[in-house]
Amino acid sequence: MILFHNDYSEGCHEKVLTALVKTNMEQTPGYSEDNYCAQAAEKIRKCCGREDLAVHFLVGGTQANLTVIAAGLRPHQGVLGADSAHVNVHETGAIEATGHKVLWLPSVNGKIEAKQVSDYMAAHWADPSFEHTVQPGMVYISSPTEWGTLYSRPELEELSRVCRENGLYLFLDGARMGYGLMAQDNDVTLADLANLCDVFYIGGTKVGALFGEAVVISNPALAKDFRYVMKQRGGMLAKGRLLGVQFDALFEDDLYFKVSAHADAMAEKLRDTFSRLGYSFFMPPQTNQLFPILPAKVREYLGQTYTFIEMDQIDADNRVCRFCTSWATKEENVDALCRDLEIITERS
């Protein structure tokens, strides 16, 4: 079988692996207090165009989400996000386990709008029983979203403005950051994110690393004592240099951006084929995750050779499917998939 059902089926990019192999027997201090972490953080700060950013490395996304949110909220506060937010639906209540409610807003294409946030805050303060309800303390968004869509710069600017006006942290989950930054539709840079968000992370697990997320904090109040919280939540890796070495390699010669561009190119090829053959998408196909709507025959035929996720039923025949490309996707596999798609489409 050829796997298209997610973007973390392989290990890591060969240059990352080479770096790990090469440094394997070096002796370094533990807990990310080594030079590789320092160097990787420095490269990330450069990419973000700011020297005052705190950069911390965590192993995975749920860990990053729960650590950032726990670090940022007072006990009576909750985090506002989309109904489809990863923290709301796919982390086994990790946020609630830190004591905080996830407050959700209905989303369109996996995104929420600044106005929803300001309306929510206005309604909170207008409620005579506001002290009987959870006070929002942070807004959580992902970009690319769980549905593969992107926030535009104007959207982020509005969210950022509303958050600042309302005393809310703005936290952007960038588990698939690279695939967003290199997407055709994208108009956002890392420097924009550093200026617009209080905290965001640059996903490695899904973008060329074995594992790892680089948390970038621009708000000093949130940065204070962050390493304590990392340790407390089990996120302080003993051999932290493994994260430093990987991100150091990923941010050398724009590797992170190049591997992301590859995944996006593969997704675009696939997207164009789906479109050309007349299939529609459940969500705008902007990054490495595509959600075409496919009839049973097509699903059955493709399912013999390729893995993908079958999601909601649209009607008797059609169902939303998820196909992912990644840094590791081989063009020959995408070509084969496109060919098979043509074959079964013609037959139907």
Next chain:
Amino acid sequence: MILFHNDYSEGCHEKVLTALVKTNMEQTPGYSEDNYCAQAAEKIRKCCGREDLAVHFLVGGTQANLTVIAAGLRPHQGVLGADSAHVNVHETGAIEATGHKVLWLPSVNGKIEAKQVSDYMAAHWADPSFEHTVQPGMVYISSPTEWGTLYSRPELEELSRVCRENGLYLFLDGARMGYGLMAQDNDVTLADLANLCDVFYIGGTKVGALFGEAVVISNPALAKDFRYVMKQRGGMLAKGRLLGVQFDALFEDDLYFKVSAHADAMAEKLRDTFSRLGYSFFMPPQTNQLFPILPAKVREYLGQTYTFIEMDQIDADNRVCRFCTSWATKEENVDALCRDLEIITERS
């Protein structure tokens, strides 16, 4: 102003007060290990027709909810309830602060159905990523609900059956228990609740006591070590006998039921007047909380003399309002309100 906006504006029924006064200078052991608590618990067990029930006294509703839910769930579990459930919307995230997510279901008239629960469980187990989502461990319902409506015995039987089939605790919040038990539509007894639920509580705060809720636990697994959890969550009252004395008085000569019946009779009088005058209700008027839909003129006129809560706007002119009666409601006040309602209705 005459207060109809809630059912906890006064202190307690005079017989409860008399009991508190009479026992005031008695010396008793602390922490509900006194005879009054024992006696009150015994009376409640009698009313429930079972000798094997654990009965514990807590000061308030949010405290009871968070203590029961924390005691019953394992860390990865959540509690299923209606979207309108008090634990979901009006407890400042008290449940999440114990580490557990409130999982909600859309409600009709403030109620959820057994089928919603069994469907939710089926979907949970059918999800290949079920371990990435919160596992339901308990169902929370309130009866009377936050909207003043009632679960019928068949509805509770179905819920109970589905909960047992799915390994879920069934927890009934009875903050307004008495007003449910004495309602015209009611077909449920305390004995039914003891048999159908794993745990429920008999509200005192809103039904004749100064404060206090009697938690009744029929499931031994949940009863085990419950007092530890009470103490840990700040719910073990030093002078616990205050709770015992009050419930002892409330369950003497059916006082609890009589004062509840009074509140229901007052609500029925008011309900009949609203109906007769052509006003409709946003929710079926079954207990001591009424939610008539009233035009602006009526609201303004009544608002000069009476307090009530103005809720959602239905259309340009009409708005849902909440009126509560209670054990303390004076019939003369209800009569006055009915008269004023007639006056303003005729005028309009």
Next chain:
Amino acid sequence: MILFHNDYSEGCHEKVLTALVKTNMEQTPGYSEDNYCAQAAEKIRKCCGREDLAVHFLVGGTQANLTVIAAGLRPHQGVLGADSAHVNVHETGAIEATGHKVLWLPSVNGKIEAKQVSDYMAAHWADPSFEHTVQPGMVYISSPTEWGTLYSRPELEELSRVCRENGLYLFLDGARMGYGLMAQDNDVTLADLANLCDVFYIGGTKVGALFGEAVVISNPALAKDFRYVMKQRGGMLAKGRLLGVQFDALFEDDLYFKVSAHADAMAEKLRDTFSRLGYSFFMPPQTNQLFPILPAKVREYLGQTYTFIEMDQIDADNRVCRFCTSWATKEENVDALCRDLEIITERS
């Protein structure tokens, strides 16, 4: 039996009871937003000599402790206290249940010293692995302590200075506040406490009220949003006016101080008798709790008529015992106890 084993065996002072009875059928807003709470808070602010204090009413001590500590700490912080601190030993891990470690220091006479705190902080920052340990964020002391002893003003001034230098909140648990303020040895006023502590509470449960603690917050950072946290932890009493009415009565005509002085006078009488008859004390007898060391014969004899707590064995014959007086202690009972003590002492 005549009870001397604790100071919460009775209900409340008659003037408090009278106030509750008198106001019983008044209609007031809920959740401490009534005039009685406002009035009581105002009286307490006057006693503290500061208009800028936030005053909140909670039902009990464990609830007050866990609410204040949860409100004040960031997740990686803990609270420093004496090994014998109530929060460390007698609250079923209530503080840990809010996510925070209780860090304890060895105590002398139930007290810790400023130098212990500054040494602890110095050691924390000197530890190269400090991020792997809990960061103190608050100091918790009780005065009177769990052992009935008192902090002097110079001791509190030193603690306050050290806390401010180290960015720590200073929190004083005053569950038995009145018995401290009126003790012969005392040199501290409520105004001193308001200036030296960030937060403290004035205990009502053990000092004349049915229940209730008045939390006084002088640090605005801690005061912010405190009512949300109260609600979340189950500490927002629906009929909050019950707390207001009681504290209003206690702070009318110095009632709180008078009833406290009575308890202290009773304790002094008892203390003098123990001393005169040659018994020593395990702890300096400063307030309403006495810890004489008594031989078996004396314990047996007294145990026929009076309750008291038998604690640690000192040697084969002698054991530490706890006797408490309170606002409710009758002088005739103290006299009887003193007489019986003389009788058995002479006999031995």
Next chain:
Amino acid sequence: MILFHNDYSEGCHEKVLTALVKTNMEQTPGYSEDNYCAQAAEKIRKCCGREDLAVHFLVGGTQANLTVIAAGLRPHQGVLGADSAHVNVHETGAIEATGHKVLWLPSVNGKIEAKQVSDYMAAHWADPSFEHTVQPGMVYISSPTEWGTLYSRPELEELSRVCRENGLYLFLDGARMGYGLMAQDNDVTLADLANLCDVFYIGGTKVGALFGEAVVISNPALAKDFRYVMKQRGGMLAKGRLLGVQFDALFEDDLYFKVSAHADAMAEKLRDTFSRLGYSFFMPPQTNQLFPILPAKVREYLGQTYTFIEMDQIDADNRVCRFCTSWATKEENVDALCRDLEIITERS
């Protein structure tokens, strides 16, 4: 500098690295649902001589500790351990952050005895206020301990018996498991541990892996739903196969035991040199961590070439030091260290 200050300064054993490299571009399912994890678990079950064990892979020690403890305890329960336990002192309150108190016992050589546990439990139940204190629910030990010492089989048997008699889970932290199993003094096997403990883990991070701990659960009550808790606490690695591949390699051809034996042999060589030259040890030198007591001159001289940790001052001149060997320690470095030790000793 040559690093002896800890046992996680390098990456991983070359065979582990080779396995990672070799499998790097394979496509596997995520979240440890791949064949490598299955295979590694199977090998571990074989080593433990039991087919009914649940084996789960986590990234690090603090994560393993907090996940196991959170999964096993009810809210009012705490975990009993040594004062020197890692969970008590070096995890930034990770256990308290899950809501549970760490209850500690004084230790000798980093170990606690069965009798301490049974005495603690007897005292708990004998306390009339037991519900006001934290109920032990689990015993946590580490072997090798934080002080490099070992529990003997009779000691573990006694602990296991006492735990079972008292309804306590027995949890053994084996972060340095291999160095214990291959130590000269050791009389315990993995099979013993599987039978005596309810749960333990086999440390990889410090014993040849890049990272990873294999949690082995023999008690079905604790095994139930363990993966949910892993996910909730951020411990479910997306590319879980990385853990499987590593443990699969470590349990191939006894690699785990061989690399451990090497570290122990290096420690023994060092230990014998210290002893021969007349230095005493602060703790019995049983595994890969040695705690010799060294005078200032020796520390200064060695400190020019080697890293080690300087700990408590014993007297004006002498201080406890920590030296670690590991799977990666080169014999030539140990020899050099021994030579330098002789040189400085002779000079002094």
